[in-house]
Amino acid sequence: MSDDLKTGVPDFSGWSCPLPLVGYPAIVMGHGGGGKLGNELVEHLFLPAFRNPELENLGDAAVLDLGGGRLAMSTDSFVVQPLFFPGGSIGELAVNGTVNDLAVSGAEPKFLSASFILEEGFPLAQLAAIVEAMAQAAATAGVKIVTGDTKVVERGHGDGCYINTAGVGLLRPGISVSPLHAMPGDAILVSGTIGDHGMAIMSVREGLEFESQIRSDCAALNGMIAEVLAAAGPAVHTMRDPTRGGLASTLNEIALASGVGIEIDEPSLPVRPEVQSACELLGLDPVYVANEGKAVFFVAPEAADIILAILRAHPLGKDAARIGRVTAEHKRMLVARTAMGANRVIPIQIGEQLPRIC
Amino acid sequence: MKYLTEFRNGEIAQRMAREIAAVTTRPWKIMEVCGGQTHSIIKNGIDQMLPTGIEMIHGPGCPVCVTPLELIDKALAIAAQPGVIFCSFGDMLRVPGTEGDLFQVKGAGGDVRVVYSPLDAVDLAVKNPDKEVVFFGVGFETTAPANAMSVHVARRRGLKNFSLLVSHVLVPPAIAAILESPGNKVQGFLLAGHVCSVMGYREYPSLAEKYHIPLVVTGFEPLDLLDGIRRCVIQLEAGRHEVENAYERIVTFYGNQAAQKLLAEVFEVTDRAWRGIGVIPKSGWRLSEAYRAFDAEERFQITGIHTEESPLCRAGDVLRGAIKPAECAAFGKECTPRHPLGATMVSSEGACAAYYNYGRFLSAEELAGAGIGLTGGPNV
Numbered sequence: 001m002s003d004d005l006k007t008g009v010p011d012f013s014g015w016s017c018p019l020p021l022v023g024y025p026a027i028v029m030g031h032g033g034g035g036k037l038g039n040e041l042v043e044h045l046f047l048p049a050f051r052n053p054e055l056e057n058l059g060d061a062a063v064l065d066l067g068g069g070r071l072a073m074s075t076d077s078f079v080v081q082p083l084f085f086p087g088g089s090i091g092e093l094a095v096n097g098t099v100n101d102l103a104v105s106g107a108e109p110k111f112l113s114a115s116f117i118l119e120e121g122f123p124l125a126q127l128a129a130i131v132e133a134m135a136q137a138a139a140t141a142g143v144k145i146v147t148g149d150t151k152v153v154e155r156g157h158g159d160g161c162y163i164n165t166a167g168v169g170l171l172r173p174g175i176s177v178s179p180l181h182a183m184p185g186d187a188i189l190v191s192g193t194i195g196d197h198g199m200a201i202m203s204v205r206e207g208l209e210f211e212s213q214i215r216s217d218c219a220a221l222n223g224m225i226a227e228v229l230a231a232a233g234p235a236v237h238t239m240r241d242p243t244r245g246g247l248a249s250t251l252n253e254i255a256l257a258s259g260v261g262i263e264i265d266e267p268s269l270p271v272r273p274e275v276q277s278a279c280e281l282l283g284l285d286p287v288y289v290a291n292e293g294k295a296v297f298f299v300a301p302e303a304a305d306i307i308l309a310i311l312r313a314h315p316l317g318k319d320a321a322r323i324g325r326v327t328a329e330h331k332r333m334l335v336a337r338t339a340m341g342a343n344r345v346i347p348i349q350i351g352e353q354l355p356r357i358c
Numbered sequence: 359m360k361y362l363t364e365f366r367n368g369e370i371a372q373r374m375a376r377e378i379a380a381v382t383t384r385p386w387k388i389m390e391v392c393g394g395q396t397h398s399i400i401k402n403g404i405d406q407m408l409p410t411g412i413e414m415i416h417g418p419g420c421p422v423c424v425t426p427l428e429l430i431d432k433a434l435a436i437a438a439q440p441g442v443i444f445c446s447f448g449d450m451l452r453v454p455g456t457e458g459d460l461f462q463v464k465g466a467g468g469d470v471r472v473v474y475s476p477l478d479a480v481d482l483a484v485k486n487p488d489k490e491v492v493f494f495g496v497g498f499e500t501t502a503p504a505n506a507m508s509v510h511v512a513r514r515r516g517l518k519n520f521s522l523l524v525s526h527v528l529v530p531p532a533i534a535a536i537l538e539s540p541g542n543k544v545q546g547f548l549l550a551g552h553v554c555s556v557m558g559y560r561e562y563p564s565l566a567e568k569y570h571i572p573l574v575v576t577g578f579e580p581l582d583l584l585d586g587i588r589r590c591v592i593q594l595e596a597g598r599h600e601v602e603n604a605y606e607r608i609v610t611f612y613g614n615q616a617a618q619k620l621l622a623e624v625f626e627v628t629d630r631a632w633r634g635i636g637v638i639p640k641s642g643w644r645l646s647e648a649y650r651a652f653d654a655e656e657r658f659q660i661t662g663i664h665t666e667e668s669p670l671c672r673a674g675d676v677l678r679g680a681i682k683p684a685e686c687a688a689f690g691k692e693c694t695p696r697h698p699l700g701a702t703m704v705s706s707e708g709a710c711a712a713y714y715n716y717g718r719f720l721s722a723e724e725l726a727g728a729g730i731g732l733t734g735g736p737n738v
Contacts, residue, residue, distance in 0.1 A: 024461075024462065024465075026462065026465045026466060027465060028461040028462060028464065028465045029461065029464070029465075030461065036696055267368075280362060282474070338368075338401070338402050338403050339366055339367075339368045339371075339402070339580075340366075340368050340371045340372075340402045340403050340404065340407060340580050341368055341371075341372065341403070341407070342402060342403020342404070342406040342407060343403060343406070344400065344401055344402075344403055345715060347695070347714075347715045
């Protein structure tokens with residue numbers, strides 16, 4: 001092992017950062033965990049290689065000015081296991097994930113592509129169920145799947161079914177939301193309970209099955225977001241959907257991108273009791289657990305109550321809550337006010353969240 | 359969340375903090391033994407609620423932190439072998455050995471799996487008769503019963519392909535070692551509630567008597583911790599040194615006797631090396647003669663391990679309570695959770711990681727510059 005690692009150490013001298021990925025010369029699972037390792041790949045590998053102004057925005061979708069109008073474009077790959085879980089399947093995820101990335105960029109999602117990487121031996125009945133779920137999710141979200149691709153890999157070279165979707169949408173005129181636009185004074189709203197999707201997946205993952213009523217929150221958010229933007233568009237500065245890495249990773253990314261401090265009131269975070277209990281049991285923190293049907297809004301404080309009311313009136317936003325504010329203090333950091341009245345920093349994760357020993 | 363939310367009530371916590379302030383007349387240094395307690399203190403900000411002068415010192419009770427480097431290196435070597443399924447609790451995967459960690463072994467093709475119970479590893483051995491399944495059995499008295507049960511079940515089922523890489527450590531000898539170390543500053547202890555739920559607390563009155571030190575069995579929620587601290591301070595102020603149980607809803611004097619019976623059958627007391635501290639006599643468990651066939655160290659005979667600790671890392675001083683994490687020159691500079699030099703920066707229970715993650719907004723420079731950690735300062 002050690003010899004492989006030694007010979008595998010690449011030459012990092014040309015890299016842009018003085019602290020490159022020296023600790024991990026090969027890909028580890030944490031590079032896909034939505035935390036610091038993944039960010040390092042983006043910062044030190046993808047960005048320097050592909051550098052352009054559209055990419056550098058690092059939004060959930062790229063904003064493209066095509067002369068006649070502004071377009072948003074986004075892509076995402078889905079490798080979830082198990083493929084079917086309480087509250088959904090990889091099919092709904094693949095559609096809603098890309099729809100939501102477009103929606104939180106302020107765009108109206110229009111068209112999607114779908115690429116399938118299938119493993120030899122994968123049951124056609126399961127593929128049909130996934131495709132049916134995608135068709136229904138697309139209809140619900142009001143988008144069309146207009147192009148696609150299928151590849152098959154040998155048995156053992158895939159995990160049944162991987163899906164990539166890409167999507168384009170039209171940016172609404174007069175709306176300018178971006179992870180760069182959070183500003184001191186902004187109120188922070190979340191559209192509902194956090195951690196539902198991640199714990200629903202955990203509850204059925206091999207080796208960890210536990211009985212629970214937790215269902216994934218997988219849903220298309222474009223309808224709810226359209227209502228918010230129609231009523232108070234200019235007051236919305238930043239929107240994100242806190243998926244992999246959870247609310248904490250999203251808020252940390254916004255704090256870094258906008259160069260502001262973020263304060264949240266821990267007791268105000270909406271968490272279902274069953275999700276909280278499962279997290280306690282496994283030694284996990286719900287702020288790091290994935291969501292697939294939630295949005296976070298950074299809004300002008302005077303518009304916060306109106307937007308909260310709009311969210312709560314929508315079926316996907318009935319548990320919406322005001323959870324914190326943006327501050328000029330402790331720039332680039334996420335700080336939580338605990339129930340005890342003390343402060344703690346909620347850091348960016350290194351890789352995957354690891355269950356504790358005891 | 360019954361039995362949890364009741365113990366997280368902010369108003370009651372503030373009232374208890376005021377009670378502690380009211381009975382405190384001079385500075386006291388109290389060590390919480392268990393890493394889970396350290397985690398909870400920092401996460402909830404309990405240290406910020408305490409009156410000036412009450413200083414919490416973070417003890418060595420983090421299994422990830424005290425597992426010796428040599429054993430981590432053995433784990434890496436075993437996990438990298440073809441035909442081995444290496445099972446571990448999640449947070450051992452990122453602990454740095456001399457070269458790399460278990461995540462990297464996995465990335466390089468090793469079959470490394472996170473399990474939630476040692477019995478899951480036994481099931482894997484049943485399902486994979488052509489593989490050697492090894493479970494990394496580390497921890498204090500808390501994790502020992504489940505680890506003991508795994509080899510007990512493996513033997514009963516006649517499994518030949520299951521083994522345990524064991525490094526169990528025990529709390530009472532560690533407390534004695536800390537109290538006898540030169541320059542010890544600790545004046546009272548919060549005993550680890552989960553350890554006592556297994557072992558009871560009958561081992562502790564002799565320690566309290568010998569070292570004239572109060573010992574309070576303490577839980578993990580904010581109100582549990584504040585109650586433990588309150589009782590410890592009251593004893594210190596009164597010049598008493600007794601064993602008290604502030605975690606009565608879980609812990610009894612005799613503990614879990616069925617578990618103790620199994621432990622006595624499966625394990626025997628041995629000298630153990632503690633990472634960053636050194637060998638403490640009779641401070642751990644290894645598999646007993648009857649179960650020696652399940653010892654992964656015997657089965658794999660890994661030799662040629664040359665361990666090398668970072669010369670900058672002062673994890674040992676942190677674990678003994680001699681320094682606060684921020685007093686280490688490498689803290690937050692060469693050593694971060696992204697690039698840990700020692701195990702105390704890896705586990706979420708490790709004192710250095712807890713400080714880095716939850717206390718960072720005061721900045722490492724401010725903490726180090728002030729010569730203190732977050733604790734013992736004025737109320738924030």
